[in-house]
Amino acid sequence: MKKSKLWSFGLIMLLALSVLLAACSAEEGTTEEPAETSEETNDGTTTEETEEAVPQILVFGRGGDSVSLDPAIVTDGESFKVTENIFETLLNFGEQDTTINPGLAHDWEVSEDGLEYTFHLQEGVKFHDGTDFNAEAVVKNVERWKGGAEEQFYYFNSMFKAEGKDIIASVEATDDLTVVFTLSRPQAPFLKNIAMSPFAIASPTAFEAAGESFGDNPVGTGPFTFVEWKRNDSITVAKNEEYWQEGLPKLDTIIFRAIPDNSARLNALMTGEIDLADGVNPSDAQTVESNADLQLIERPSMNIGYLGLTNTRPPFDNKLVRQAVNYAIDKQAIVDAFFQGRAEVAVNPMPSSISGYNEEIAGYEYNPEKAKELLAEAGYDGGEIELWAMPVPRPYMPDGQKVAEAIQKNLSDVGIPSKIVQFEWATYLEKAKNGEADAFLLGWTGDNGDADNFIYTLLDKDTIGSNNYAHYSNDEVHELLIAAQSETDEEVRSDLYKQAQEIIHEDAPWVPLAHSIPLLAGKKGVTGYLPHPTGSESLVNVSIE
Structure with missing residues (x-):
């Protein structure tokens, strides 16, 4: 009987020791791991999380600084290069031509006499300040263009005024998502004109509050929002997390960097300081083409x-x-x-x-x-x-x-x-x-x-x-x-x-x-960049591999 008790006690101790060893083994990670795992990095995040967190940042080297970021008052290409990504127009041009496509308006009709243009607007679009894009916002933008000083709103006065008269007689919001332009006389290129960068739609709340300083803190509906402007150096824009086109933009940040000298700009590309370089000297084309890490890009000429x-x-x-x-x-x-x-x-x-x-x-x-x-x-x-x-x-x-x-x-x-x-x-x-x-x-x-x-x-x-x-x-x-x-x-x-x-x-x-034929150059890993003949293109589809 005593011997039986000792045997039972020994068996219990042996089982307890086995459980203890198994537990220790599990804590030390020697047991079989699941099929899908992620390694832990020094900062406590997994490698998978780290890869996902790498931001898509594009540095675009260009020849000069912008004059203003208010598209309605500028005429220079360096300003439109940035505003094209902050603002949007009612109609868009084709990716590399000037055919007319939907933009902030998804559909439109023209009257038989060519005097009335009705635009049906995209639903659920918001400006970067959280206010609604709607027909009334379009009306307020046109009223701003029409009511502004002639020497300030250059494009509006050159495109929509003739012999001292307004070609756009009136603009009316017939409902929240429908706006009607009535012309004083037919204008054959009206749809192409309204698709131009200067006629992008800005937040009325923002431009009414900012007045003449609106160009320093622009607010549109575009794929990127304004972050900061270091004069004669760089302009930074960031991904619009609330952008109305699902899955876009692909970049998280764009830095438009001013490098006035063409050769210095190309050198910055070759040393990795920038990802895209505008204004490549024709004499440097061979240098770019012979570099396996770069791509030479031709802009359609116009x-x-x-x-x-x-x-x-x-x-x-x-x-x-x-x-x-x-x-x-x-x-x-x-x-x-x-x-x-x-x-x-x-x-x-x-x-x-x-x-x-x-x-x-x-x-x-x-x-x-x-x-x-x-x-x-x-x-x-x-x-x-x-x-x-x-x-x-x-x-x-x-x-x-x-x-x-x-x-x-x-x-x-x-x-x-x-x-x-x-x-x-x-x-x-x-x-x-x-x-x-x-x-x-x-x-x-x-x-x-x-x-x-x-x-x-x-x-x-x-x-x-x-x-x-x-x-x-x-x-x-x-x-x-x-x-x-x-x-x-x-x-x-x-x-x-x-x-x-x-x-x-x-x-x-x-x-x-x-x-x-304007030339640009970029890193081989820059994809989705399609230069537009107008010199102003949206970077909404650009990514870096």
């Missing part, structure tokens, strides 16, 4: 680079002097030297891909002797002029300083001495717009693919003080352009633009220089 001649300032108030300058400049040499074959010599103030281009115009050939004859006929006294060189590279002008130096030599050869002048970009634009330059380098990237957006916007007398930097005025050209705006027959409309180009060619308000 631009014009030109030498503007302020028609109200001597000596360029004389047509003969303007014609002489056109003969004096060797445009082919400029294209060969600074565009490396990725441009064509310009003849007219718009590219040949635009409907209405006049192919019958031969253009001014390089003829210094003819230039001298015209200067003598004009009685030019040989006084020195100021030649303004752009301080930043633009898609239509990769190096304004070098182009200015080439033009300076051409002008000197025919007896026109010149002094090259530069200003900070915003100051340059403002002074040139006000007619303070003698001759100035500038250009234009088309906003909507329509001839009206080149010839009327840049050279009609109604747009002096906005985009007509040359202060060119011709009543006959004006009548042709106004008629073309209202004409719905495309063949008739095209002929009107061709007639206007003939007169402009004779008057020579500019020296058209080149239509370029």
Whole structure:
């Protein structure tokens, strides 16, 4: 009996020891693990969690800083490059063309007489400040554009005013998600115009509260929200977590970094400081193509680079002097030297891909002797002029300083001495717009693919003080352009633009220089980036692998 008790006690102790050893073994992790596990990192998170937490940050290197982030009041591409991602328009262009697609409006109708446009708006969209996007918000934006000072709302006045009258007679919210535009006369490119970046819809609550400082703290409906602006350095935007298009954007943060020198910007890309570089010098294209870590990107061309001649300032108030300058400049040499074959010599103030281009115009050939004859006929006294060189590279002008130096030599050869002048970009634009330059380098990237957006916007007398930097005025050209705006027959409309180009060619308000193929470069891992011919594209589908 005693022996039996001892045996029982020993058995119990053995079982207890076995349980204890099993428990210890489990705590030490020697038992079989489940099939799906994650390793723990030093900070206590799993590797799986760490991978998911890596933010998608894109650093976009560009040629200069923005002027303002209020799309309604700016005209420069560097501003639109940012605002295109903060704001949205009622209609969108195609990914790489200017076909019309839904935007903040999912559908629209046009009346038979072309005077009434009805837009049906997306439901459930909010501005970044949490207020609702609706028809009343659209009305308030249009009222802001119409009621603003003409010198401030450049685009609205150049696109939707003619002969001192508003083309948009009224805009009405017929219900919460329907808005009706009524025009005072037909405007053939109205849908393309309203899809342009300057006519993005902003939060009325925000712009009413901010007043003129709205451009420093912009509020739209777009895929990215404004974070901060370090002047002349960088602008940061962040993913809109409440964006109305599901699954977008793919990036968490975009930093638009200003690096004025093209070569320095490319170097920043090659050293990994940035992910995308705008404005690659044509001469550097081979460097990019030979680098296995980079990709060369071509932007579809829809631009014009030109030498503007302020028609109200001597000596360029004389047509003969303007014609002489056109003969004096060797445009082919400029294209060969600074565009490396990725441009064509310009003849007219718009590219040949635009409907209405006049192919019958031969253009001014390089003829210094003819230039001298015209200067003598004009009685030019040989006084020195100021030649303004752009301080930043633009898609239509990769190096304004070098182009200015080439033009300076051409002008000197025919007896026109010149002094090259530069200003900070915003100051340059403002002074040139006000007619303070003698001759100035500038250009234009088309906003909507329509001839009206080149010839009327840049050279009609109604747009002096906005985009007509040359202060060119011709009543006959004006009548042709106004008629073309209202004409719905495309063949008739095209002929009107061709007639206007003939007169402009004779008057020579500019020296058209080149239509370029702008180049960009990016890391191989940047995907989904599709450069738009307008120069302003949404980065909503871009990601980094």
